[in-house]
Amino acid sequence: DGGITQSPKYLFRKEGQNVTLSCEQNLNHDAMYWYRQDPGQGLRLIYYSQIVNDFQKGDIAEGYSVSREKKESFPLTVTSAQKNPTAFYLCASQGQENTGELFFGEGSRLTVL
Amino acid sequence: QKEVEQDPGPLSVPEGAIVSLNCTYSNSAFQYFMWYRQYSRKGPELLMYTYSSGNKEDGRFTAQVDKSSKYISLFIRDSQPSDSATYLCAISYNFNKFYFGSGTKLNVKP
Numbered sequence: 159d160g161g162i163t164q165s166p167k168y169l170f171r172k173e174g175q176n177v178t179l180s181c182e183q184n185l186n187h188d189a190m191y192w193y194r195q196d197p198g199q200g201l202r203l204i205y206y207s208q209i210v211n212d213f214q215k216g217d218i219a220e221g222y223s224v225s226r227e228k229k230e231s232f233p234l235t236v237t238s239a240q241k242n243p244t245a246f247y248l249c250a251s252q253g254q255e256n257t258g259e260l261f262f263g264e265g266s267r268l269t270v271l
Numbered sequence: 272q273k274e275v276e277q278d279p280g281p282l283s284v285p286e287g288a289i290v291s292l293n294c295t296y297s298n299s300a301f302q303y304f305m306w307y308r309q310y311s312r313k314g315p316e317l318l319m320y321t322y323s324s325g326n327k328e329d330g331r332f333t334a335q336v337d338k339s340s341k342y343i344s345l346f347i348r349d350s351q352p353s354d355s356a357t358y359l360c361a362i363s364y365n366f367n368k369f370y371f372g373s374g375t376k377l378n379v380k381p
Contacts, residue, residue, distance in 0.1 A: 162314070189367075
């Protein structure tokens, strides 16, 4: 089945550790996005990539890094510089149909202990 | 000022009620308006999208955009317990970047 796969679903991290969240898609989509979701704040854009080997900072990029070496993969690293990393992280991709549809994965919940 | 504001609720209604969910936005240049539904611990999924002003209907769901007031609405008729979820509005200038509301949590009681 086509879709977005995020892993791991749940992750615990000690303060000071970097952690990488995986996002893979088999929809052949060019654009991919990372959002952070906190209670009462909706989805906030961390990074996005319109094409392989290119990505742009979103509204809350500080403390995060990404890479886009392959079309199907867009991993997000939460670094120790991120002050408040405990959150629900959502990866999405977008096709070229211009319908406004973002296809989301099931999310990764990161808890910093 | 946030690009889009949404009442977080929660909103609790009996089964069969008509539900009205609303968002306001700040910039009249936004052209695309979307509603996403998110079940607990899942990613959001697109319900409807509209371009410019007017209404769009899909089964029990109607999306409405009033650009003069910068106001968007989602109406759910004959609400069902399976409609219980968080509903997120989203807006975009050009589909390159999306701005999401904070989401309204809806509970439809049997």
